[in-house]
Amino acid sequence: MDEGRENGNLVGLPTTWRIASGRLQLLSMANQMTNRFPLTLDEQIDWWSLPLNKWQFPLCEGWFAYEEEESLPLLYDKRFGITEFCVNIAQEGDDPIYEQDTKDFVTLRNNLRLAGKESVYRGIRKFIIEHCTIDPNVRLPIENGNEELLNYEGELRSFYEAVPSHYFIDGNIHLCPRCGWTLKRTKDGHFECDTEKCRRLTANFDLKKKLSSSKKLMRVKRGIRRYIVDPGLIELSLYRKITKRYHKENLKLELYPDFDKFDLRIEFEDGDVWVIDLKDWSSSANLAQMTPYFSDQHTWKKAFLVFPDHKSDAYFDRFIIQYKPKAQKGVQVKSVTQTIKAIDKKIKQLGMSEQ
Numbered sequence: 001m002d003e004g005r006e007n008g009n010l011v012g013l014p015t016t017w018r019i020a021s022g023r024l025q026l027l028s029m030a031n032q033m034t035n036r037f038p039l040t041l042d043e044q045i046d047w048w049s050l051p052l053n054k055w056q057f058p059l060c061e062g063w064f065a066y067e068e069e070e071s072l073p074l075l076y077d078k079r080f081g082i083t084e085f086c087v088n089i090a091q092e093g094d095d096p097i098y099e100q101d102t103k104d105f106v107t108l109r110n111n112l113r114l115a116g117k118e119s120v121y122r123g124i125r126k127f128i129i130e131h132c133t134i135d136p137n138v139r140l141p142i143e144n145g146n147e148e149l150l151n152y153e154g155e156l157r158s159f160y161e162a163v164p165s166h167y168f169i170d171g172n173i174h175l176c177p178r179c180g181w182t183l184k185r186t187k188d189g190h191f192e193c194d195t196e197k198c199r200r201l202t203a204n205f206d207l208k209k210k211l212s213s214s215k216k217l218m219r220v221k222r223g224i225r226r227y228i229v230d231p232g233l234i235e236l237s238l239y240r241k242i243t244k245r246y247h248k249e250n251l252k253l254e255l256y257p258d259f260d261k262f263d264l265r266i267e268f269e270d271g272d273v274w275v276i277d278l279k280d281w282s283s284s285a286n287l288a289q290m291t292p293y294f295s296d297q298h299t300w301k302k303a304f305l306v307f308p309d310h311k312s313d314a315y316f317d318r319f320i321i322q323y324k325p326k327a328q329k330g331v332q333v334k335s336v337t338q339t340i341k342a343i344d345k346k347i348k349q350l351g352m353s354e355q
Helices: 002-006 015-030 041-048 084-091 100-115 118-130 153-157 196-201 222-245 284-290 313-326 336-354
Strands: 160-162 172-175 209-212 218-220 252-255 264-267 273-278 302-307 331-335
Touching (some): 100 118, 118 222, 218 222, 222 252, 302 313, 313 331
Parallel strands (some): 302 331
Antiparallel strands (some): 264 273
């Protein structure tokens, strides 16, 4: 729609847009709003250019409140077009099977589930997160010589695409120091990754690194980067922290157990099982409305819904207010640091009971 507006071609606007516009206008009438939601695209652009917390619909102000370090809840910028916030909330909560770039990944996961090859699936997902770019002329760097994973090399390579030529600067490519994806230089000389989050968490890419390469370098497709790599960064980070911190302890740690039923599963020496699901959504309200659910409750004693440490206290509090009335029994909401402390406490209690 944005491209069509810029090109002066608004023929064939999607049916979903017309239906949603009608619903929003009916809601504005039902709530007796003086400024009803418009049905024409030109008028809607003015609405989209206002932060969502300024829209007059009930609860919008609370749902889309934000802190200074968070993205302004703006859908559209008249100078730059669709905003990062718009992209984030559009992708959050959707099953990745609806994302074109990830259909093959979901199909592969389902096939591996039918074949009972959980370790292969775990290895493929972990490889993608750790290798946002690959050299197509080099054998894949499969860790621990996992020959079975190499049997799926063709499927694994299908998740990558050639890096567009305009990403190359004097024969080099800048890579994001956070996710490892390719950085594009804008007209004003700045760099940008696929999400604004990477800029914020790397101090405006001050740690950017160069990669000298031929123009055959491959990168993961955009949908894979968003649905697999981006959330996987904090998942792998916590997995490694626990592995390193408790490598001498008698606990079993599993990454992506039962084909992603949870992000992490911990079994302690006394048989207690904790499961962890990490969430890094831009909108706490969006996440709360989705009401995250932990399945197979009979298989675990505690479940943790975990946020990255960079989320603000205000973000945390807003989520709790909306999530608490419908929270699942046995589920605790914590930051990564708080989760580590909970594991520390559990292991300490086990040590004291043995004494």
